[in-house]
Amino acid sequence: MFPVDPLSDVLSLLSARSLLSASLRAKGDWSIRFASDGVKFNAVLEGGCYLVSEGSEPRWLEAGDCFLLVNCGTHILCSDPSLPPLSPSEVFGPDHVGSIHADLPGECLFAVGGRVTFDDADAGLLLDALPPILFVSGKSREAAAIRWLLSRLGEEWDEKRAGGSVAADHLAQLLFVELIRVWLAQAETAAPGWMQALNDRRVGAAIRLLHGDPARNWRLQDLADAAGMSRSNFALRFRELAGISPLDYLLRWRMRLGAKALRSGAEPISAISYSLGYQSESAFSNAFKRITGVAPQQYRREHQMATASARKSESIFGKPDV
Structure with a gap:
């Protein structure tokens, strides 16, 4: 069994899913402007190109380089930043495969891109922690696994x-x-x-304990002992990194788990309460309302109504594009 991993917990809570959705081959002079709503990623498998994003200098990308975009406006991929950009509809077909000047001689850019989808209710938990652009050089020591993944992606796309x-x-x-x-x-x-707290060796050890058993009646001293720190130093360090106290972190994580359970099915609220360490439904309900602003029953009812409305819209208008 793998040890408790808070990052995996968060991705699972968000129902995070990455989808490879497009590829581009381009030669000669070219430029394309893309919308950057939501979370998208691109990786250069062969050749090179410039990335031009709002408020930043053009950045040259070469084989092995990747970047993740988080709600950062539009961005441009191009051979020359001075060129007027095309729209994706002028380049990509219904199969999301794009090609520009493929018959010209010379080196060809081959890039793939995709998107990451989340459960919108908790998306801010991850998106607020990430920078607008997360760039990883294929030459960095830490990128060995990324280089292997890109090689496999290229093979799957081509073969x-x-x-x-x-x-x-x-x-x-x-x-x-x-x-x-x-x-x-x-x-x-x-x-x-x-994320900052998780990245700290001592504080991260305490967070893993919280995620491993969120229903336990954790004391600050228990967590400080696990971190190998005094109670006061641990509390100060945790707040510096996470922005909240350890027990407030636990409370908010419990409420996110509770909200997910309320959205996901018809499990009795009393059962959800006990699974999160509350000895009564009223204790959980009071904590939930204090954090979310609504009672658990109202939260579940509003989510069910919103889901039913979305399904009705799909049946009338067809499934919306993503």
Whole structure:
């Protein structure tokens, strides 16, 4: 059994899924402007190109380089930043395969891109912790796993073997996780948050305990002992990194788990309460309302109504594009 992993816990809570959705081959002079809503990633498998994002200088990308975009406006991939960009609809077909000047001689850019989908209710837990652009150089020491994943992605895309689309999506999922891992290893400064706390050896050990048994009646001293620190120093260090106290972190994690359970099924609220360490339904309900602003029963009812409305819209208008 794998040890408790808070990052995996969060990705599971968010129902995070990475989908490989497009490829581009381009030669000669070219430029394409893309929308950057949501979370998207791109990886250069062959050749090179410039990445131009709002508020940043053009950055040259070469084979092995990857980047993750988090709600950062539009961005441009191009051979020359001075060129007027095309829209994706002018380049990509219904199969999301794009080609520009493929018949010209010379080196060809080959890049793949995808998106990451989340349960919107908790998406901010991850998105607020990530920078608008997360760039990973293929030459960095930490990127060995990414280089292997990109090689496999290229093979799956080119060889069109049975099960290739499923394999590509799983590889894209791994690529997303590796991008975050490399960023965590390289990040020197970031805003306080659970990722910063997790990246600290001592505080991270305490967070793993909280995630491993969120129903336990944790005491601050228990967590300080696990971190090998005094109670006061641990509390101060935790707040510096996470922005909240250890027991407030536990409370908020419990409420996210409770909200997920309320959205996911019809399990009695009393059962959810006990699974999260509360001795009564009223104790859980009071904590839930204090954090979310609504009582558990109301939260469940509003979610069910919103889901039913979305399904009705799909049946009338068809499934919306993603």
